[in-house]
Amino acid sequence: MTTGFRAPLLLLAVLAMAFAALIAGPVGAQTPAAAPQPIATIDSARAELDQIEATLKREDLSDQELSALRNRIEPLSVGVGEAVELLGPQLSAADARLAQIGPKPADGEPAESPDVAKERDAQTAARQKVDEQIKRGRLLQVEASQVGDQITQRRRELLAKRLFERSRSLLDPTLWIETVTTIPREARSVQLLASDWSAVIGRNLSPSSILAALGSILAALILLLPGRRWLADLGQRLVVEQMPKTRLRRSSTAMLVVIASTLAPALAMLSLYWGLRIAGWLPERVAPLAVAAVWAAGFLGLTHGLMRAFLTPGRPSWRLIELSENAIAEIKNQPMWCALVFVVGRLFDRFNDMIVASLSASIVVSGVFAVANAGTFALALRRVRAAERLEDAEAASQGQSADRFGGPFALLLRLLAWVAVATVLLSAATGYIAFAQFLANQVIWIAVVLSLLFLLLVFVDDLLSTGLSADTPLGKAISGATGVRAESLEQIGVVLSGVARVALIGVAAIILLAPWGLESTDVFSWLRFAVNGVRVGDINISIAGVLGAVLLVVLGFALTKIVQRWLDRDLLPKTRMDTGLKASINTGVGYIGGITVIVIAVSYLGFSLDRLAIVAGALSVGIGFGLQAVISNFVSGVILLAERPIKAGDWIVIGSDQGNVRRISVRSTEIELFDRSTLIVPNSDFITKSVKNVTHGNPVGRVQIELTIAADVDPAEVKKLLLATAKAHSSVLAFPEPQVFFNSLGKADNTFALFASVASPRQASSVKSDLNFALVKAFKAAGVAIGGAAAPSLPEAVDRVGEVLARLSRPVPGLEPAPPHDASRAPLSDEPPAEPQATKS
Numbered sequence: 001m002t003t004g005f006r007a008p009l010l011l012l013a014v015l016a017m018a019f020a021a022l023i024a025g026p027v028g029a030q031t032p033a034a035a036p037q038p039i040a041t042i043d044s045a046r047a048e049l050d051q052i053e054a055t056l057k058r059e060d061l062s063d064q065e066l067s068a069l070r071n072r073i074e075p076l077s078v079g080v081g082e083a084v085e086l087l088g089p090q091l092s093a094a095d096a097r098l099a100q101i102g103p104k105p106a107d108g109e110p111a112e113s114p115d116v117a118k119e120r121d122a123q124t125a126a127r128q129k130v131d132e133q134i135k136r137g138r139l140l141q142v143e144a145s146q147v148g149d150q151i152t153q154r155r156r157e158l159l160a161k162r163l164f165e166r167s168r169s170l171l172d173p174t175l176w177i178e179t180v181t182t183i184p185r186e187a188r189s190v191q192l193l194a195s196d197w198s199a200v201i202g203r204n205l206s207p208s209s210i211l212a213a214l215g216s217i218l219a220a221l222i223l224l225l226p227g228r229r230w231l232a233d234l235g236q237r238l239v240v241e242q243m244p245k246t247r248l249r250r251s252s253t254a255m256l257v258v259i260a261s262t263l264a265p266a267l268a269m270l271s272l273y274w275g276l277r278i279a280g281w282l283p284e285r286v287a288p289l290a291v292a293a294v295w296a297a298g299f300l301g302l303t304h305g306l307m308r309a310f311l312t313p314g315r316p317s318w319r320l321i322e323l324s325e326n327a328i329a330e331i332k333n334q335p336m337w338c339a340l341v342f343v344v345g346r347l348f349d350r351f352n353d354m355i356v357a358s359l360s361a362s363i364v365v366s367g368v369f370a371v372a373n374a375g376t377f378a379l380a381l382r383r384v385r386a387a388e389r390l391e392d393a394e395a396a397s398q399g400q401s402a403d404r405f406g407g408p409f410a411l412l413l414r415l416l417a418w419v420a421v422a423t424v425l426l427s428a429a430t431g432y433i434a435f436a437q438f439l440a441n442q443v444i445w446i447a448v449v450l451s452l453l454f455l456l457l458v459f460v461d462d463l464l465s466t467g468l469s470a471d472t473p474l475g476k477a478i479s480g481a482t483g484v485r486a487e488s489l490e491q492i493g494v495v496l497s498g499v500a501r502v503a504l505i506g507v508a509a510i511i512l513l514a515p516w517g518l519e520s521t522d523v524f525s526w527l528r529f530a531v532n533g534v535r536v537g538d539i540n541i542s543i544a545g546v547l548g549a550v551l552l553v554v555l556g557f558a559l560t561k562i563v564q565r566w567l568d569r570d571l572l573p574k575t576r577m578d579t580g581l582k583a584s585i586n587t588g589v590g591y592i593g594g595i596t597v598i599v600i601a602v603s604y605l606g607f608s609l610d611r612l613a614i615v616a617g618a619l620s621v622g623i624g625f626g627l628q629a630v631i632s633n634f635v636s637g638v639i640l641l642a643e644r645p646i647k648a649g650d651w652i653v654i655g656s657d658q659g660n661v662r663r664i665s666v667r668s669t670e671i672e673l674f675d676r677s678t679l680i681v682p683n684s685d686f687i688t689k690s691v692k693n694v695t696h697g698n699p700v701g702r703v704q705i706e707l708t709i710a711a712d713v714d715p716a717e718v719k720k721l722l723l724a725t726a727k728a729h730s731s732v733l734a735f736p737e738p739q740v741f742f743n744s745l746g747k748a749d750n751t752f753a754l755f756a757s758v759a760s761p762r763q764a765s766s767v768k769s770d771l772n773f774a775l776v777k778a779f780k781a782a783g784v785a786i787g788g789a790a791a792p793s794l795p796e797a798v799d800r801v802g803e804v805l806a807r808l809s810r811p812v813p814g815l816e817p818a819p820p821h822d823a824s825r826a827p828l829s830d831e832p833p834a835e836p837q838a839t840k841s
Helices: 003-029 038-056 063-101 114-163 173-181 183-203 207-242 247-279 287-311 325-331 334-355 359-397 408-430 433-466 473-482 486-516 520-532 543-574 579-604 609-626 628-643 683-688 715-728 761-782 794-809
Strands: 651-654 657-664 668-673 678-682 701-710 739-745 749-758
Touching: 038 063, 038 114, 063 114, 114 433, 173 183, 173 359, 183 334, 207 247, 247 287, 247 433, 287 334, 287 433, 325 359, 334 359, 334 433, 359 408, 359 433, 408 433, 433 486, 473 486, 486 543, 543 579, 579 628, 579 657, 628 657, 628 683, 657 678, 668 683, 678 683, 701 715, 701 761, 715 739, 715 749, 715 761, 749 761
Parallel strands: none
Antiparallel strands: 651 657, 657 668, 668 678, 701 749, 739 749
């Protein structure tokens, strides 16, 4: 079985085995095996390690044999470690008993009884025996680690020797001439194999064997042709009928397509294989080729299923990637061509091993198929680039921005793929055929594993995040059975999705690195070495320890940022918390994560917490004077996050500035003013100074409008208009209900005040503006002037003055006007004229 066939399918196999382990775990737990004695475990480990060391003295060990030996090291070391842990309490108990007995009496002191001396000797012997076993166990652990390192080093040397061993270039004409001359020999080997195979069939030819062979062929045809389609259609119908129209329906359909496309050909070939084995028609030397054919069928089915899952020609709504039909037509056949060339090349390698082909023929076959793999992959990259141009052109025609496939990460992968293709061609031309074949296989392998990983990540995220929502039958069933709220169930789904995706990425990383000699035992061994390290006293001074601490700090802060981003984007939006509390939780997680990472990193270097406390006490005086302001702001920030007098999103007034709180950091708080500028205020100012929080506790906003109305207008009519206008606005709360107050009574004008409540103080200004517009319109429609009686215009004033003058010039009845004075008619006497007689009414 080749590595290329095994690796992509191993990811599905690991998931299946994990699921089986979860099911079988409780059953196995019902009959626990008796725990072996610690001393017996150490003796058994000693014997097994001696056997491994004796086997390592052979120089002809293959990579598979070395890998098997390496896999025995880790369980051995773990078992010894558990035995040492079991012996630890026994040693402590022996020390406690010896402490109770006490030391031997000194010279001059009263002698002790023989029973006490005998008991002390017995306890001392028992303690010495336990201590010796603990030392043996620890020595075995060190020796096992050294043997494991020796095996790993031999595997690396073997891999490097195999990969970088230079043979003959494909451009060498003598290689091709020599290969042609060996064709008759290869033909005789094939004829001999055919005759052996026919002889095996002839010896086992019987009705039962014929029936078994025909039955296996019929089963293979049923599985390969209608079975695959029937399984895919059945799964798709179940998904469509049982699941709501969410992303889970699309990803579940894609997973079913991949599973059906992988299992159908693999099971068909496996049925044929077992049918020939049962019939006795399969020679032992052909069995490896038959097993390779089974994995080849599964690999081709997996590739075809991934292509259908991602591209889905003719069904755009079911695609996992957004591509047009023209782009799909460019790239839909390329994955199958790459997989087909890869599979044929691996089968030819197995066939050459089976017939013991000549060295020149093996070199030619390996080199040709390595170049062919590189060529098909290069053609696929060109097709992807052509599809990208089509997408860009279509986006430009629609006036949209042209986005590249996958962004910078996909561009980096494409560049690395081109480098790998060029390296394969150069290696084949310079004679490094083994390296060219290995690298060509890795290109196909990595592409398939990353594609499968992406599909599994999407499916797991949709299954746990979307599938556990209250809209799905599964979410409703779990919520109804457990009583968990729908929002809490969604949060649990988000957490489980994150854990599952991290696990999938870890498994995929191990699978991708497996051909380079990395195994899970190596990973655990590295972790143990990083924990133990090279220590002087209690402090780890190794380079790996220092680099590990630095890497731990970097990864810890990165993980803290990821967790904060996950909380802010996925978890907290699904809660009922207000914006300020969400921001406080997010910032608090950052503080806790940063402090935890630093403490863990320092402890990782060997500094215990009590020593850190001593160092912190020695530096506290200097820190108190030199960093007083920084510490004051930090403590104030912690108080702000704990007591929450202000929080993110609050509208505050500090001094002459006011605005919205955007972020509370370690040292300061950012406030966005209403002119869009940012004011940075030290945290200590919020503790030591007066701050007005307009939206503290989300209070109700209040709108106040004062009006002046002419005194001759009915106050009841004014109140009716004010209340009707306020209640008609959608943002005015019904409780507390709007109120109207008659503030002042005047000779010409009366003053009224309207009070209305809104949900937030931030709405007060806009609602007041809306009510002003509405009141102007309502009072105008009612014929009531706002602001008292309106002053007359200039024409009206002139007309009124004219009316007054005309009224004054009009004669009063009974009063005749005096005749005009004539001087010629004046009397000559000096007596005044007589007064006129009043007219009787």
